[in-house]
Amino acid sequence: MKSLKKILINVASLSLLTLPMIGSAHLMVVENGTLNFVDDNVYVVLSLPISAFKGIDDDHDGHVSLKEFNDHRTEISANVMHNVYLSDVNNKFNIDGLLLNPTASHENTAEIEELTIMGRYSLPTPDTKVSFSVKLFSVHKKLQHYDITATNNKQALHNKFQLNPTTPSTIVFK
Numbered sequence: 001m002k003s004l005k006k007i008l009i010n011v012a013s014l015s016l017l018t019l020p021m022i023g024s025a026h027l028m029v030v031e032n033g034t035l036n037f038v039d040d041n042v043y044v045v046l047s048l049p050i051s052a053f054k055g056i057d058d059d060h061d062g063h064v065s066l067k068e069f070n071d072h073r074t075e076i077s078a079n080v081m082h083n084v085y086l087s088d089v090n091n092k093f094n095i096d097g098l099l100l101n102p103t104a105s106h107e108n109t110a111e112i113e114e115l116t117i118m119g120r121y122s123l124p125t126p127d128t129k130v131s132f133s134v135k136l137f138s139v140h141k142k143l144q145h146y147d148i149t150a151t152n153n154k155q156a157l158h159n160k161f162q163l164n165p166t167t168p169s170t171i172v173f174k
Contacts, residue, residue, distance in 0.1 A: 029047060030047045030048075030049055030113070030114045030143070031047060031048075031049065031143060031145060031146050031147060032046075032047055032146065032147050032148075032149075033045060033046035033047065033134075033146055033147070033148045033149070034046075034148070034149050034150070034151070035132060035148060035149070035150040035151070035172060036150075036151055036152075037126075037150070037151065037152035037154075037155075037157070038152075038154070039126050039154070040122060040123045040124065040125055040126045040128070041120050041121065041122055041123070042086060042093075042120065042121040042123060042130075043118075043119075043120050044084075044095065044117070044118065044119055044120070044121065045116065045117070045118050046084060046116070046117050046134070046146065046148075047103075047114050047115070047116045047117075048080075048114060048115045048116075048117065048136055049113075049114055049115075049138040049140070049143040050064045050069075050102070050112045050113060050114055050115055051138040051139055051140055051143065052136040052137055052138045052143075053072070053076055053079060053115075053136070055072075055075075056068055056069065056071075056072040056075070056076065058071065063108070063111045063112075064111065064112045065110055065111060065112065066102065066104075066110065066112060068112075069102050069112050069115075073100065076100060076115070077098055077100060079136065080095070080098060080100070080117055080136070081094050081095060081098065083133075083134065083135040083136045084117065084133070084134050084135075084136065085121075085132075085133055086121045086123070086130040086131065086132055086133075086172075087130060087131050087133065087169075088128055088129060088130050088131075091124075093121045093122065093123065093130070094121070095117070095119035095120065095121060096119060096120045096121065096122060097119050097120055098117060098118075098119040099117065099118045099119060100115055100116075100117060101115065101116040101117075101118065102114075102115050103115070103116060126154075126155075127155075129171065129172075129173070130171070130172055131169050131170060131171050131172065132148060132150070132163070132169065132170065132172050133163075133168055133169035134146055134163050134168055134169075135168050137164070137165050137168075144164055144165055145162050145163065145164040146162065146163045146164075147160070147161075147162050148160065148161055148162070148163060150172045150173065152173065157173045159172060159173055159174075
């Protein structure tokens, strides 16, 4: 029964993550994120300012268009995989099934303002103690922090923490 429940949760979560989305509706407030621990899986949703990604503004106009975003999608994905991760004492866990959802600016719908990432980390055991790391920060001082909420309902754990350039990593549940 437990494995059926786990399969249903994974299928439901992944089906939600595969919906094609772009627009001006925010899935998550910029610079905010959630980590939801379910058994040995951790589901992540994190909103990153597009200015955290260097070298994708091809025309150097100070804005990232949808075309520029799509032209650099592979590079952006690799950057997220390398810089947004969970780790324990011995391992680094990368996102499985990474999805990128660019969000258009409210002022100019042709301009990407933020990027919401979604995916899942697989841990060796449900009680693995992990740290969460984000090493992608905007060049703009006011956009240089992430407010993260982590929950593990099964173990009755809840934590809120902030990551910034001087503290880009922290233990999720101490």
